[in-house]
Amino acid sequence: MAGNGILRGRAHVFGDDVNTDYIISGKYKFRTLDVEELARHCMEDVDPGFSERVRPGDFIVAGGNFGCGSSREQAPLVIKHAGVSAVLARSFARIFFRNAINKGLPAVECDTSGIRAGDELEVDLARGKVKNVTRGYTLEIVPLPAVMMDILAEGGLTDYLRKHGGFKL
Amino acid sequence: MGMTIAEKIFSRHCGRPVRAGELVVAEVDFMMGQDGTSPLAIQAFRELGGERVCDAARVAMVIDHSAPSPLEGVSNLHAMMREFAGEQGLFLYDVGWGVCHCLLPEQGHVVPGDLVIGADSHTTTYGAINVFSTGVGSTDLAAAMLSGKLWFKVPETLRLELRGTLAPGVYSKDIALFLAGELTADGATYLAVEYGGEAISSLSVEARFTIANMAVEMGAKAGLMQADEKVLQWVSRRAARRPAPADPDPDASYRGVLEYDLGGLTPQVALPHRVDNVKPVEEVEGTPIQEAVIGTCTNGRLEDLEEAARILAGRRASPEVRLIVAPASRQVLMEAMEKGIAQRLVEAGAALVTPGCGPCVGTHNGVPADGEAVISTANRNFKGRMGNANAHIYLASPATVAASAVAGKITDPRRML
Structure with missing residues (x-):
């Protein structure tokens, strides 16, 4: 994240209902906790070579119900470790959404229909805006509940709990 | 204004009346992880500075996803779970016991009216016996193992009135698939689903688990049914704890109510x-x-x-x-x-x-x-x-x-x- 809190990168565009098996296949996640190794397989069944093409700071942009399927926390974890700075989707499956925030990966709900592969984006979480630099328009983000913003600000649930000693609603 | 099953169960676990949309911190009755999710939860528990789980009698770990282990990497993660379970004195269901979602009700760990989390998306299964049970990730499980509590958003509820009785050769799986097709993969995202009507009450308890299990395939946070006499008898043969059934009030407020007549349903395939x-x-x-x-x-x-x-x-x-x-x-x-x-x-x-x-x-x-x-x-x-x-x-x-x-x-x- 840049010093001013604005995330910048290119869009990698996916469709609706990207499930957690596509993000990280079950055949890998059961055998290791090594996130770097798992991150090499991120998205491989739907976009082979994704983990090699993605550059630090890039965004995953998707349609509805992103992250549906299993509760595997490895899903947001491998996305984060692949170098992705945030996932933008029209909507998220709830367990993925919660896991993403808990692992410090911003999950941004907004209208993604106008974003094309390769578009340069700027995401300003604090002000709730997504700017499509390539196409010259700005979107509003559906705001997160305060507790989730606080967890995200601490970099994830572990650091949040270490700091606060419990949940502050 | 009356309450849904979800609102009643959350209200009891928060010690005050709560409504859909509220963010709450609630006491969890039971929590579970499987071998794909427990190792990360153990790691997060340690990172949180955890030494003892809040209450070992409320935690189970199940080795079911790769059991017996086919690979050395998996074996080492299983060993990590055994060591943690032994040290903490929590329930460990090792290779051969079976699938977590069959075991928790079968072994009497969950009873009607409970609030349960599981680090597995199909934790919605126990909704068939009137348990608000939902899938979470490993770090949420770690937080709950440490404190016994977790934060939740009390969900709105979609009520499904399922009429008719199934024809021969048609089963509860066909209902679950039919509903997934009708409501689609995100038709119930963030919502609790309540299932009612004679198409449910005429089913055995075992058959009902199949439907609640697949609530998450429509994006639901929970798939809830009432604890009728069949459920109470089924549970009393397995669990020592007293059930506290939560029935929806007749004037409960729903996001929507959908009715289907399943009398003419045929076998379904996804x-x-x-x-x-x-x-x-x-x-x-x-x-x-x-x-x-x-x-x-x-x-x-x-x-x-x-x-x-x-x-x-x-x-x-x-x-x-x-x-x-x-x-x-x-x-x-x-x-x-x-x-x-x-x-x-x-x-x-x-x-x-x-x-x-x-x-x-x-x-x-x-x-x-x-x-x-x-x-x-x-x-x-x-x-x-x-x-x-x-x-x-x-x-x-x-x-x-x-x-x-x-x-x-x-x-x-x-x-x-």
Whole structure:
């Protein structure tokens, strides 16, 4: 994240209902906790070579119900470790959404229909805006509940709990 | 204004009346992790500075997804779970016990009115016995193991009134698939679903688990049913704790109420690669299959094996088909042996594998080859789900899977009743 809190990168565009098996296949996640190794397989069944093409700071942009399927926390974890700075989707499956925030990966709900592969984006979480630099328009983000913003600000649930000693609603 | 089942259960666990939309911190009655999610939870628990879990009697870990271990990496993660469970004195269900979602109700850990979390998306299963149970990630499980509590957003509820009674050859799996097709994969995202009506009350408790299990396939946070007399009797034979059933009030406020008459429902099949790509079996009959799987947290219970055995009695699986049966628990397997069901399945050509998740999650016990078609009683048919992205998975009831195994192609089970 840049010093001013604005995330910048290119869009990698996916469709609706990207499930957690596509993000990280079950055949890998059961055998290791090594996130770097798992991150090499991120998205491989739907976009082979994704983990090699993605550059630090890039965004995953998707349609509805992103992250549906299993509760595997490895899903947001491998996305984060692949170098992705945030996932933008029209909507998220709830367990993925919660896991993403808990692992410090911003999950941004907004209208993604106008974003094309390769578009340069700027995401300003604090002000709730997504700017499509390539196409010259700005979107509003559906705001997160305060507790989730606080967890995200601490970099994830572990650091949040270490700091606060419990949940502050 | 009255309350939904979800609002009642959350209110009791917060010590004050709460409504849909509120963010709350609630006491959790029971929590569970499996071998795909527990190792990360143990790691997070340590990172949180955790030394002792809040209450070992409220925590279970289940080795079911890759059991017995097919790889050294998996073995080491299993060893990590055994060590943690031993040190903490929590419940450990090791290799052979079965699938977490069969075990928790069967072993009496969850009772009506409970609030339960599980680090597995199909934790919605216990909603069939009036438990608000939902899937979470590993770090949430770690936080709950430490404090006994977790934060939640009290969900709005979608009520489904299911009328009619099922025709012969049509089962609760067909209801679950039909609803996934109707509501789609995100039709209930962030919502609790309440199921009611005589199509539910006429089902056995075991059959109801299948429907609540698949609530998450519509995006739901929970899939809730009322604790009727059948449920209370079922639970009293297994659990020591007293149930506290939560019935919805007649004037409860719902996001929506949908009614379906299921009297005319026919066997349903979900086609690759989406759970909501559902068609009546008549439209896909004749599709050749190479593997047939009966088991999983959706349909690996005694009744499921019994239905399959009924179809397979006096018949054999086609030589072109590998029929794999994974009972959902050791207890299911023992009862299937006592009743001669296991014998009939094996005589029909089934390969009986260790109780567990095995083939469903692509870890072992039946990874299909490139280009093969599988018909399974599982709940997911995503590309690559069974370990090979070049295979095609169809989902159906145990009866449809058994009939298809015999014919070597997708077959309406009503032809073999």
